[in-house]
Amino acid sequence: MSIEYEIVRERRQLINLAYRLLGSLSEAEDVVQETYARWYAMSPQQQEAIESPGAWLMKVASRICLDVLGSARVRRERYVGEWIPEPLPDDPADPGDRVTLDESINMAFLVVLETMTPAERVAFILHEVFRYSFAEVAEIVGRTPAACRQLATSARRRIRAAQPPATPTARQAGIVREFKRVWEAHDIDGLIGLLDPDATVVADGGGVVSAALRPIEGREHIARTYMDIARLAPDLTLLERMVNGQPGLVVQQGGVTLTVFAFAIVNDRIKHIWAVRNPDKLHAWTAPR
Numbered sequence: 001m002s003i004e005y006e007i008v009r010e011r012r013q014l015i016n017l018a019y020r021l022l023g024s025l026s027e028a029e030d031v032v033q034e035t036y037a038r039w040y041a042m043s044p045q046q047q048e049a050i051e052s053p054g055a056w057l058m059k060v061a062s063r064i065c066l067d068v069l070g071s072a073r074v075r076r077e078r079y080v081g082e083w084i085p086e087p088l089p090d091d092p093a094d095p096g097d098r099v100t101l102d103e104s105i106n107m108a109f110l111v112v113l114e115t116m117t118p119a120e121r122v123a124f125i126l127h128e129v130f131r132y133s134f135a136e137v138a139e140i141v142g143r144t145p146a147a148c149r150q151l152a153t154s155a156r157r158r159i160r161a162a163q164p165p166a167t168p169t170a171r172q173a174g175i176v177r178e179f180k181r182v183w184e185a186h187d188i189d190g191l192i193g194l195l196d197p198d199a200t201v202v203a204d205g206g207g208v209v210s211a212a213l214r215p216i217e218g219r220e221h222i223a224r225t226y227m228d229i230a231r232l233a234p235d236l237t238l239l240e241r242m243v244n245g246q247p248g249l250v251v252q253q254g255g256v257t258l259t260v261f262a263f264a265i266v267n268d269r270i271k272h273i274w275a276v277r278n279p280d281k282l283h284a285w286t287a288p289r
Contacts, residue, residue: 003053007039010054014061019099020125021065022072023085023110025284031068035061058130062122062140069118080207082215084274085110086281087260090242104129107244107262107274112162116155123148124155164266172265173240173247179263179270180238180249186230188223195219196269206278209258222273250285257285 018028076083126132134145182190199219205211239250243262251259264272
């Protein structure tokens with residue numbers, strides 16, 4: 001196998017890594033581009049001296065992501081309103097950007113990752129998802145293996161505390177379908193019945209489009225808000241789609257995607273809704289589906 005073929009073949013793995021670390025497909029693509037730029041900046045002799053080009057690319061991409069995460073925390077402090085990870089469709093326009101779907105990319109998981117320090121996030125994803133040893137993780141994050149083990153343990157504890165018990169996908173799909181039905185029917189009581197009493201909605205407009213700047217809390221408040229939306233924009237089209245590997249909804253108007261909804265369902269009630277409206281995060285949803 002040629003070195004050239006090996007490094008090109010790694011692109012999808014690099015996208016998988018960078019998206020999980022950054023929660024942004026566009027930033028992940030930038031990281032992969034920068035990783036390859038660093039590879040091609042080396043001489044052929046330097047490239048041939050690298051025993052495993054794939055491992056080298058993953059290490060470089062991880063370090064770039066670590067730097068990006070550090071600067072992202074500052075950028076997100078200036079972000080208008082709430083910041084939600086970029087939602088992923090199951091069938092991206094570019095198959096090379098397809099991210100392997102598993103529990104580590106569902107929206108609830110990614111939202112918890114956002115609460116971690118950059119080092120925690122990198123240590124956790126590399127060890128738990130990509131099965132790197134703590135010695136390998138240590139080389140990337142610049143800590144001792146023992147410190148990396150501690151980082152991953154702390155991150156795992158956060159994930160376990162925040163992750164709801166798994167609901168079968170078919171059951172989730174049924175609840176999301178019912179949410180769509182009662183919303184379209186302007187059935188406020190039906191909507192309230194689907195929501196957990198302490199349900200929350202977090203919307204992300206990025207200051208580009210209108211969106212609630214703070215979480216909407218409580219099922220009655222949420223239900224009234226969505227009834228107002230249905231009344232003010234009667235021409236919306238709601239489509240059932242898989243979002244980050246789980247049942248979700250896409251809202252369109254005149255064929256243009258306006259919002260992508262992801263849900264967390266606990267005990268057959270909708271506990272959390274994430275509504276991504278920032279058009280910069282919806283590029284993967286603009287192609288005809």
